[in-house]
Amino acid sequence: MTNPTLAAGAVERHLRARRDTGRGLLMPYVTGGITPGWTDYLRAFAAAGADAIEVGLPFSDPTLDGVTIQQASETALARGASTRRILADLSGMPDLGVPLVASTYYNLVLHDGPEAFCAALRRAGVGGLIVPDLPVHEADELTDVAAAAGIELVLLATPATPQPRLAEISCRSRGFVYAVSLMGTTGERAALAASAAELTERIRRVTDRPVLLGFGISTPDQAREARRHADGVVVGAAVMRRVLDGAGPDELRAFLATLRQALDQECDRPR
Amino acid sequence: MREMLPWREPVPLDGTMGEPRARGRFGEYGGRYAPESLVEACREVDEAFREAWADPGFRGALARLLAVHAGRPTPLTPARRLSEALGVQLYLKREDLTHTGSHKINNVLGQALLATRMGRRRLIAETGAGQHGVATATAAALLGLEATVFMGERDIERQALNVFRMRMLGAEVVPVTTGSRTLKDATSEAMRHWVGASGDSHYCIGSVVGPDPYPWMVREFQRIIGDEARGQCAAELRTGVPDYVVACVGGGSNAAGTFAGFADTPARLVGVEAEGGAGAARGRLGVLHGCRSLFLQDGDGQITQAHSIAAGLDYPGVGPEHAHLRDLGRARYVTVTDDEAVGAAVRLARTEGIVPALESAHALAWVIRAAGGGDLSAGSTVLMTLSGRGDKDVSTLKELL
Ligand SMILES: Cc1ncc(COP(=O)(O)O)c(C=O)c1O
Numbered sequence: 001m002t003n004p005t006l007a008a009g010a011v012e013r014h015l016r017a018r019r020d021t022g023r024g025l026l027m028p029y030v031t032g033g034i035t036p037g038w039t040d041y042l043r044a045f046a047a048a049g050a051d052a053i054e055v056g057l058p059f060s061d062p063t064l065d066g067v068t069i070q071q072a073s074e075t076a077l078a079r080g081a082s083t084r085r086i087l088a089d090l091s092g093m094p095d096l097g098v099p100l101v102a103s104t105y106y107n108l109v110l111h112d113g114p115e116a117f118c119a120a121l122r123r124a125g126v127g128g129l130i131v132p133d134l135p136v137h138e139a140d141e142l143t144d145v146a147a148a149a150g151i152e153l154v155l156l157a158t159p160a161t162p163q164p165r166l167a168e169i170s171c172r173s174r175g176f177v178y179a180v181s182l183m184g185t186t187g188e189r190a191a192l193a194a195s196a197a198e199l200t201e202r203i204r205r206v207t208d209r210p211v212l213l214g215f216g217i218s219t220p221d222q223a224r225e226a227r228r229h230a231d232g233v234v235v236g237a238a239v240m241r242r243v244l245d246g247a248g249p250d251e252l253r254a255f256l257a258t259l260r261q262a263l264d265q266e267c268d269r270p271r
Numbered sequence: 272m273r274e275m276l277p278w279r280e281p282v283p284l285d286g287t288m289g290e291p292r293a294r295g296r297f298g299e300y301g302g303r304y305a306p307e308s309l310v311e312a313c314r315e316v317d318e319a320f321r322e323a324w325a326d327p328g329f330r331g332a333l334a335r336l337l338a339v340h341a342g343r344p345t346p347l348t349p350a351r352r353l354s355e356a357l358g359v360q361l362y363l364k365r366e367d368l369t370h371t372g373s374h375k376i377n378n379v380l381g382q383a384l385l386a387t388r389m390g391r392r393r394l395i396a397e398t399g400a401g402q403h404g405v406a407t408a409t410a411a412a413l414l415g416l417e418a419t420v421f422m423g424e425r426d427i428e429r430q431a432l433n434v435f436r437m438r439m440l441g442a443e444v445v446p447v448t449t450g451s452r453t454l455k456d457a458t459s460e461a462m463r464h465w466v467g468a469s470g471d472s473h474y475c476i477g478s479v480v481g482p483d484p485y486p487w488m489v490r491e492f493q494r495i496i497g498d499e500a501r502g503q504c505a506a507e508l509r510t511g512v513p514d515y516v517v518a519c520v521g522g523g524s525n526a527a528g529t530f531a532g533f534a535d536t537p538a539r540l541v542g543v544e545a546e547g548g549a550g551a552a553r554g555r556l557g558v559l560h561g562c563r564s565l566f567l568q569d570g571d572g573q574i575t576q577a578h579s580i581a582a583g584l585d586y587p588g589v590g591p592e593h594a595h596l597r598d599l600g601r602a603r604y605v606t607v608t609d610d611e612a613v614g615a616a617v618r619l620a621r622t623e624g625i626v627p628a629l630e631s632a633h634a635l636a637w638v639i640r641a642a643g644g645g646d647l648s649a650g651s652t653v654l655m656t657l658s659g660r661g662d663k664d665v666s667t668l669k670e671l672l
Contacts, residue, residue, distance in 0.1 A: 060450070060573040061559060063459045064306045064466070070449055082571040106304060106558045111572025133558065135307050137294065158308040160469070169307075183308055184467040 009152040011052065011099040011127040011175040015210040015231070018051050024223070024263030025232025027101070027212055028239050028256055029054040031072040032089070033081025035243070039089050044249035046096040048256035054130065054234060055090070057083050057104035064132045066187025068237040071244055083108055083117075087124035101128035101154065101175065109134075114142045118149035128152040128175040136169050143172065154178050157203055159195035170207035177203055179213045179230060187237045189216035192225045200229040220262035227263050235259060288490070288527070288534040288592070295483025298598055300565075300591030304558045305482040309462070312469035313561075317484040319389045324491060329384065336380045337495065340413060341370045343377075345496075347503035347654075352622040357642035358649045362513065363625070364500045364656045366525065373628060373659030374496060374525045375406040375477060381492035383410035386473035393417040393472040397461040399426055399454030399521065400583035400630065401433025402659055403477030408442035418442035419472075421461040425452040426582045433663050451576035453585045454521075458560050478522025479590030482561030486590050490527040497532020500654055512536045513654040515647065519634040520544045520551060520604065521583045523590035525658040530602060538654075540602035542593060543637040545612070547578035550589030551597050551604035557588075564591040580609040580667065581629035583659075611636040613671055616661060628659035629667065 008016065015025055028048075030041045032055050045053050058073035058081055065073070083104070090100065102121055109117045109131060121129060129151050134142060136155055146153040152174035157166050160183060170177050179200050182193035196213055203211050213226045214234030226233045235256075242252060295301045305313055323329040337343040345368050350361040366374035379396075386394060394411050396418065398404030404420040411418035420437055424446045427434050437444050445464075450456035458480075465474040479486045479493075505511050516533045518526035520542040530540045544552055554565030559574060567575045567587040577587040589604075596602035607615075612629055615636035620626045627635065634655050641647040661668070 060575075061455065061459050063462050063560065064308075066463070074449070077573060082573075084571070107566070107568070107574070108572045110557055110563075111555075111568065132306050133304050133561075135303070135305060135310050137310070138302055138304055156307045158306075160308055160311040162311065165310075180308060182467075183469070185463045 009127065009150065009174055011101065011152045012209065014099050015051060015176055019210055019231050024227040025051040025210065025212060026256065026260055026263055027052040027054055027232065027234045029056060029234060029236035030243070031056040031058055031069065031076050031240060032086035033058065033076040033079055034072055039093055040249040041243070041252055042093065042096060044253035045256060046098045048253045049260040050098050050256065051232065052099045052101055054101045054103050054236070055086070055126070057086055057102055057108055059105040059108055062105065064185055066185040066237060068188070068241045068244065069186050072240045075244065083112070087120055090124040090126065095125070099127045100125060101130060102126045103130035103132070106131050106134045109142065114145040118146050118151045121151050122149050126151070128154055130154045130178060132156060136165070136172055139172070147174070156180050157199065159183055159199050163202060166202055167206040170203055170209060173209065176210040176212050177207060178234070179203055179211050181213050181215045181217065184215065186215055188218040188241065192217065192222045196226065197229045220258045223259045224262040224265060232263065288531045291483070291487050295487065297486070297592040297595035300563050300594040301483055301486055302563045303482040303561065304563060305561045306466065308466045309469065309482070312465070313482050313484070315389065319385055320484055320488045323385055323388055329388065333381055333384055336384065337377065341376045341380060342368065343495065344499045345369055347500060347507060350623050353619065356622065357639065359642050359647050360650070360652045361638060362504070362507070362652070362654050364496060364529065364654060366496060366656060366658050367625070367627065367631070367660035371402070371406045371409050372662065373402040373406070374493060374528065375403040376409065377495055377528065378477065378489050378492040378524060379403070379406040379410045379475060382473065382475045383414050383416060386416060386475070387414055389473065391471060391473040393419065394475045395419050395461055395465055395468065395472050396475045396477060397421045397454065397457040398477060399457065399585055400581065400628070401426065401430040401437065401663060402583060404442070404444070405433050405436050405440070407475050408437040408440035411442065412440050419445060419464070421445050421447050421457040421464065423447045423452040423454060423457045426454065429667055430582055430663055431666070453577070453582065455574065455577065455587055462560060478524040479527045479592060480522040480560055480562060480588065486562060486592055489524050490531060490592060493524050493528025494531040496525060496528040496656060497530060500529065501532040504654060508652055510652055512538050513652040515539050515541060515651060515653045517541045517543060517634050517638055517653060518656040519584065519630050519658060520589060520593060521548070521586050521630060523593045525656050527590060527592055529656045530596070534601070540596070541637065542602055542604045543634045544604055544606045545577070545579035545581060545584035545633060546606045546608045548584050548586055549606045550587060551593050552606050554588060559588055562591050565589055565594045580612060581633060583628070583630040584633060605637055607633050607636040607640065611640065613668065615639055616668065617672070625657070626661035627657055628661050629664045631658045
């Protein structure tokens with residue numbers, strides 16, 4: 001058997017290593033270009049104990065996003081944000097010691113062409129990529145190109161995904177498996193969806209890759225609850241609502257610290 | 272228009288508008304670029320549609336609904352006075368005479384019947400001009416389903432009559448306030464809603480766009496336009512098959528349904544787009560709303576807003592099969608301006624006593640221009656699909672005329 005840690009890319013190795021210390025993983029999200037000094041948010045996220053950071057490349061038609069991230073995308077685009085400018089901003093940053101994972105819709109990948117797009121990510125120091133409208137059966141065009149460029153293509157799994165397909169997704173995903181906690185769009189929710197537990201349990205049956213739960217996770221309590229099922233959480237809309245309301249990097253750092261703390265608390269994990 | 276490439280004849284095998292290839296492909300276009308949350312729902316629609324389409328019971332039930340409720344078959348009307356003036360023989364396939372006033376009802380009755388077969392209790396739809404929304408609301412009422420229709424705020428203003436009709440028919444109309452507040456954004460919002468509602472709701476897409484199987488399924492439900500017209504032309508035209516087959520293209524459903532009846536003939540297929548929404552004529556390869564096709568985009572890959580006086584053509588992309596027919600050279604895609612369309616609408620009203628939808632007026636505007644400019648040689652026979660009636664556009668026209 002091949003050693004999964006050796007076969008894995010840098011993002012996955014990083015997440016596995018952190019997970020193996022017993023730590024709950026935290027991946028906050030920020031829409032690239034949302035404010036003039038938006039990269040300060042990345043520094044704040046790293047300082048708050050993020051294990052990876054998701055950077056959204058805004059698209060005009062974010063069909064899987066709820067109102068908050070739609071608004072953030074519109075705001076960033078109105079400010080003149082583009083893939084090129086966001087990656088240029090990232091290139092100018094010192095290494096944060098935390099892997100960066102870009103997320104965007106497939107049209108932006110196709111626009112540059114998968115090869116040029118992945119090469120540009122790599123040059124900007126990005127290690128992973130999430131494309132929510134590129135399901136596994138359409139991903140062939142991107143998987144090998146991404147791998148060759150050193151970009152780990154993260155695939156999403158949802159409560160509606162049948163088990164054999166879940167196995168394929170978990171096997172072909174790189175970096176981690178993105179577990180979509182509920183049947184809906186991104187956006188804050190009052191409680192962790194009941195479907196989250198069953199989904200992560202089904203993913204665990206077929207892979208030992210890190211599993212991060214996302215969509216709707218907005219509070220320390222929800223993060224703590226999510227941690228009982230998954231290796232960690234993705235927090236997007238809860239971050240972006242604060243950013244849209246004018247919160248600066250320090251306030252976001254304080255908010256993420258509360259999530260960090262919740263994830264660090266001892267918990268009775270099922271495995 | 273003179274510098275266009277020669278027509279590609281005979282018909283390439285791949286351009287006969289049969290079933291798409293594996294994974295819903297029309298050439299390199301199509302596919303199922305849906306978020307993972309919707310992939311299973313798409314698969315269920317695909318499976319149900321394949322079964323239903325092969326089932327004579329389903330076909331019979333649909334044919335009966337189309338006949339007794341929608342008023343099919345629709346006539347083929349020779350446009351005598353206009354033909355004389357233009358020096359061509361123009362025939363109109365009268366989708367404006369269907370119940371609800373446009374071809375949209377053909378597709379909606381098919382999908383609504385499919386939804387009941389799948390045990391769904393609600394239809395979700397997007398609408399631009401409101402014609403697809405009205406058709407969806409109508410089919411839902413007829414079959415005892417609920418209907419939720421997403422419509423851009425801007426279209427709600429310019430198509431107020433149809434908004435009232437939908438509500439009168441018992442549908443919920445949800446205003447969409449994001450982006451350009453037109454069809455593109457209504458479609459995005461309907462898809463978002465479907466993600467959370469796929470358990471009990473069917474997404475009834477209104478054109479030959481969206482993830483596989485929609486482009487194929489909607490074309491099959493619309494092919495009745497072309498099949499009827501083929502038979503009517505065989506009976507009425509000396510040549511049997513018209514020289515030109517023309518239809519307007521928003522997403523492309525009335526054109527696809529019309530073309531499907533003639534793809535295996537020597538007829539020249541012409542799709543007419545709005546100048547400000549010319550996905551087929553000016554789009555670039557991209558992925559939006561679940562399919563790979565041609566879309567208007569800026570230099571950064573952002574989808575640009577379409578602009579057309581006809582709300583139903585106000586879409587920055589085109590169905591994947593049209594992109595493929597364009598690449599093959601089997602169909603040609605041309606554009607006309609708002610002014611040309613308005614002029615054509617008035618001309619049809621005054622020569623034939625028919626007030627067309629502004630969408631359909633685009634197809635006519637090209638016929639008028641091409642006949643005048645010599646692109647249609649004198650005496651050519653032209654079949655044009657008149658996709659809808661103009662009642663919904665009366666307030667828009669009133670401000671202009
Ligand atoms: C009368 C009419 N014609 C044409 C269209 C354009 O749609 P499609 O290209 O799918 O036929 C619409 C859309 O709303 C319409 O209402």
